[in-house]
Amino acid sequence: MSARPLRVMMSTPAIRDTTNPYIVQLVDAVGREVDVRLFSWRTAILGRYDVLHVHWPEIFTSASSGPKRWVRRALTTALQSRLALTKTALVRTAHNERPHxxxxxxxxxxxxxxxRLTTLWILLNERTRTESAAERVLIPHGHYRDHFARxxxxxxxxxxVSVVGHIRPYKGMEELVEAVADDSAEGAFRLHVAGKPADAALGRVLVENASGSERxxxxxxxxxxxxxVEIISSSALVALPYRQLHNSxxxxxxxxxxxxVLVPDNAVTRDLQQEVGASWVHLLDADTELTRAIRDxxxxxxxxxxxxLSAxxxxxxxxxHAAAYAxxxxxxGRR
Incomplete structure (x- = not known):
């Protein structure tokens, strides 16, 4: 009799239209190798599974109000206690070296x-430093070709030039919009910024910085x-002048x-440039004016x-991933 497949609970609840496409693809692909369960608090704390796979642990305690946050903190503490007291393994994907x-x-x-509870880290690039000495496995971030092919x-x-995705303070969109609005050099270009700001205040700053610019x-x-797909494919360049860029x-x-793409010059982006070629990945030097780098x-x-992107x-x-879970x-189990 063959052994049953590993039961892996993802830290992601039901897949929705707003779910990160990376997670959508991961759940679909890994589900062909192991028994994947989507997250629910009841099953996570009381159910039977072998591995919990967590991506952004800070999401567990995020909430829209103080009382809800305390409820989620209590549930998270209960889940952590379950992991500490059982043989359930905790696998973490290190998307960032620290929360943004x-x-x-x-x-x-x-x-x-x-x-402290992490059993094994999955690294998306070999440059990542982790917050504990648990074993580490390198699994590069998968591409998006199949997901967006339809x-x-x-x-x-x-x-x-375009930028898409959730707009958060570390991405430097305020400076990008302001720089383009103030740019009067020859070879002017147009900028399309698309995504939901992290809060209303950030949205107001972007609107103010873009005021008066038809570009x-x-x-x-x-x-x-x-x-x-419409926005990116209609563009000649995607500019990502993030203040912090580790995985994108x-x-x-x-x-x-x-x-x-145009990305900040660091060890991770230089590795990406070497992987796919300098004609695809342009590096933004800290000493180069942003609008000049875009024009170049x-x-x-x-x-x-x-x-x-064959790797x-x-x-x-x-x-x-299946090998990492095993x-x-x-x-x-040894512990």
Whole structure:
């Protein structure tokens, strides 16, 4: 008799239109290798499964009000206690080296306990430093080609630059919009920023910074998959001048749609440039004026063909995740 497949609970609840496409693809691909369960508090605390796979642990305690936050903190503490008292393994994907937003003292303590409980880390790039000494496995971030293949692409406009995705303070969109609005140099280009700001105050800053500029289009709301493809494919460049960039799903999304990207120059982005080619990944030096760097990248045009993303195929990624889950279950079982 063959052994039953591993039961893996993802930290993601029901898949919705707003679910991160990376998670959508991961659940689908890994579900062909192991028995995947989507998250619910009841099952997570009381149910039977072998591995819990967590991506952004700070989400467990986020809530729209103080009372709800305390309820989620209590549930999270109960879940952590279940992990500590059983042989259930905790696998963490290290999307970032640390949370982008600051946390309270209570939530910081909860995050540190997640780190102590981690059985195995999945790294999306080899440069990632983790918050504990648990075993580490490198599994590169999968591409988005298959997920977005159902949507028709637009013809690129040579002077159009875009940014898509959730707008958060660390991404530096305020500075980007302000720089484009103030730019009076020759070779002017247009900018399309699309995504929902993290809060109303950030949205107001973007509107104020873009005021009076006919070169800037702001689409400050959630953008669905079809609209994402329309915006990126109609652009000649996707600009991501983030203050902090360690892993970027948007960069891989643009490359999956055969559009070059401009990203901050650091060790991770240099690795990406080496993987897919300098014509696809332009590096933004800290000493170079942002609008000048954008014009320089636009001057190279869109390369012929497609970037090589063969190391990021989802069947391979799924097998690597299944092996990581099995290894974590083995480690936890020994303990």
């Amino acid at each position: 937003e600051s946390t309270s003292t209570v939530d910081g303590a909860i995050l540190r306990r997640w780190n 949507y028709g692409r637009q013809a690129a406009t040579a002077d159009l 800037i289009t702001l689409e400050l709301d959630f953008v669905d998959d079809r609209r994402i 799903g948007v960069a891989l999304l643009a490359l999956s749609l055969d559009r070059p 990248a636009l001057g190279h045009g869109i390369p012929e063909g497609s970037p090589d 990021r195929e989802w069947p391979l990624t799924a097998r690597q 290894r974590a279950a083995e480690i936890r």
